[in-house]
Amino acid sequence: MKKARIFFSLALIVALLAIGVSCGDSTPTGGTLRIIWSTGPGPGWGWGPSIFGGEAAYADMAMEGLMENEFLGGKWVERLATDYEISADGKTITFDLRKGVKFHDGTDFNADAVKYTHDAMIETGRHPANVLSCEVVDDYTVKFNFAKGLNINLAAVANTLIASPTHVKAVGPEEATFNAVGTGPFKQVSYEPGTKIRLERYDDYWGEKALLDAIEGTFITDPVSLVLAMQSGQGDMTHSRDAKTMADLRDAGFNVRQNYMGMEAMFFNSRDEDSPFRDVRVRQAFEHAINKEGIVNALGYGYWQVADQFQIPGMSGYLDDIEPRSYDPAKARQLLADAGYPNGFDTVINHGVWDFNDGIQTMQADLLDVGIRTEINSFEFGTWATTRQEGWDGIFIAGSGMTSNFNSTLNIYFGSADLTEMYSIARLPEVLEAARLALGAIPEDDALTEAASRLIWDLCLWGSIQHHGDNFAFNDKVNGLNNGTYGNWGAFDAEKIWLSEE
Numbered sequence: 001m002k003k004a005r006i007f008f009s010l011a012l013i014v015a016l017l018a019i020g021v022s023c024g025d026s027t028p029t030g031g032t033l034r035i036i037w038s039t040g041p042g043p044g045w046g047w048g049p050s051i052f053g054g055e056a057a058y059a060d061m062a063m064e065g066l067m068e069n070e071f072l073g074g075k076w077v078e079r080l081a082t083d084y085e086i087s088a089d090g091k092t093i094t095f096d097l098r099k100g101v102k103f104h105d106g107t108d109f110n111a112d113a114v115k116y117t118h119d120a121m122i123e124t125g126r127h128p129a130n131v132l133s134c135e136v137v138d139d140y141t142v143k144f145n146f147a148k149g150l151n152i153n154l155a156a157v158a159n160t161l162i163a164s165p166t167h168v169k170a171v172g173p174e175e176a177t178f179n180a181v182g183t184g185p186f187k188q189v190s191y192e193p194g195t196k197i198r199l200e201r202y203d204d205y206w207g208e209k210a211l212l213d214a215i216e217g218t219f220i221t222d223p224v225s226l227v228l229a230m231q232s233g234q235g236d237m238t239h240s241r242d243a244k245t246m247a248d249l250r251d252a253g254f255n256v257r258q259n260y261m262g263m264e265a266m267f268f269n270s271r272d273e274d275s276p277f278r279d280v281r282v283r284q285a286f287e288h289a290i291n292k293e294g295i296v297n298a299l300g301y302g303y304w305q306v307a308d309q310f311q312i313p314g315m316s317g318y319l320d321d322i323e324p325r326s327y328d329p330a331k332a333r334q335l336l337a338d339a340g341y342p343n344g345f346d347t348v349i350n351h352g353v354w355d356f357n358d359g360i361q362t363m364q365a366d367l368l369d370v371g372i373r374t375e376i377n378s379f380e381f382g383t384w385a386t387t388r389q390e391g392w393d394g395i396f397i398a399g400s401g402m403t404s405n406f407n408s409t410l411n412i413y414f415g416s417a418d419l420t421e422m423y424s425i426a427r428l429p430e431v432l433e434a435a436r437l438a439l440g441a442i443p444e445d446d447a448l449t450e451a452a453s454r455l456i457w458d459l460c461l462w463g464s465i466q467h468h469g470d471n472f473a474f475n476d477k478v479n480g481l482n483n484g485t486y487g488n489w490g491a492f493d494a495e496k497i498w499l500s501e502e
Helices: 010-019 053-059 111-123 153-158 165-171 223-231 243-251 280-289 292-299 329-338 357-369 381-390 406-414 429-440 446-459
Strands: 032-037 067-069 076-078 081-086 092-097 131-138 141-146 186-192 196-201 214-219 237-240 255-257 262-268 345-352 372-379 395-401 462-468 471-474
Touching: 032 223, 053 196, 067 153, 076 081, 081 153, 092 111, 092 153, 111 131, 111 141, 111 165, 131 153, 141 153, 153 406, 223 237, 223 243, 237 243, 243 255, 243 471, 262 280, 280 329, 280 357, 280 462, 292 357, 292 462, 345 357, 345 381, 357 372, 357 395, 372 381, 381 395, 395 462, 406 429, 406 446, 429 446
Parallel strands: 032 214, 032 237, 345 372, 345 395
Antiparallel strands: 067 076, 081 092, 092 141, 131 141, 186 196, 196 214, 237 471, 255 471, 262 395, 262 462
8 A cells, every 4th residue: 555655743743742631530421512613604514515624624523535634744544445555657546445334314335425426526626627537446446537646646535525425416415515414423413504503423333433422513703702602601612713712711711722733824816917916026015014923922822923934844845944024114115116016005905704803903004004005804704715716806814724745735726727726826837837846746755845835935925924723722521632633624533522520
């Protein structure tokens, strides 16, 4: 079996080991774990083609893919597949599927089910263009065919969540989007639109049976309301990357489990020919105009660190020899003048209503200081998700998850010229070529990955602001939480969580 080579961050390992969660000597009980999610339900979680970003976490405990990628070290953990083999040229991957698995509607999991979901991913353009087809070899074997042998092909297909074809066909993809019928340790039993989701233990689960009876997720996007809800006992656990929320909950006596899995950044509209951000000097000016250290010190509460590039030390493609674009308003003004904007210009800051709010206000003031006049455009999670795919004017302030292998990031943003993720980023020919070389190296070539990373940094195709965590705060009843183990936002092994007596 040929495993993909994955780089990892020693710094992240140290951070997570230092955090640790002690289970103590309490006796596990059943009961219902109440999670408060800090973002809205977005475009859904139950049907692969509709899932964008971290909203899969809301029903991750009900849905599974063929394999799951550990964030630290990159190990692939078998889920609905028990083994895989990559061809010598990298153009095919064959998976052996787990037998005896049932979907929550009682139908069989098999090769046809895998093909049904992946065919939809291909048809809707949700898979990279390099994924050509999913082929049924026999009832419990599938083969994926790729146009090119890339070193990230396994990652392109292994994590996709598999839904029951019978269910999707019966209710239609739109309803299936918010009604997960998968194979996980919990099954979804209800959803109140925009308000609450409930999942209950699936006793016929193929793997380790869950200790909890149920999990209830409630959506509260306002940070103040979220903290008050936790303090009043409405939730046992909450998920947020908002630093003040975590600090308030920490100060209120809740436990916090945190790591650095994400980056907040300015994503510029460099795609449109008439956009001022088409000029690299304007993009660089914005980096020099923003006082990142001031934002992190004032608003990070110990849960952020300044980000001068996408990666953190120890990750593949990390550049340890660059001179960061430090806070320098005079240099920002000069760059703007050199680009033909001596008096600045008007633009829009787009962001999600829950995300980086105080930081947005500080950025607006910093930009005004160099002549950039901004209007703030805040929108709900659903619009946030579609904006990533359809584009924006001005800049888009958004979090972006990190992967331990930067080649996966290259593939997401620069795997081809027609990608829609963060649509308004320019797919410049030289960057596409650098990504092609890095992705096509079998085995992976560190130098090629670093070269692509350096070109993206030189061209300032995004402006990193801060690194933040995939954070959970929880009361003393919650035990066994292992968020940060996997490379998906908000993911944890729900079957391992248990509640102790108060």
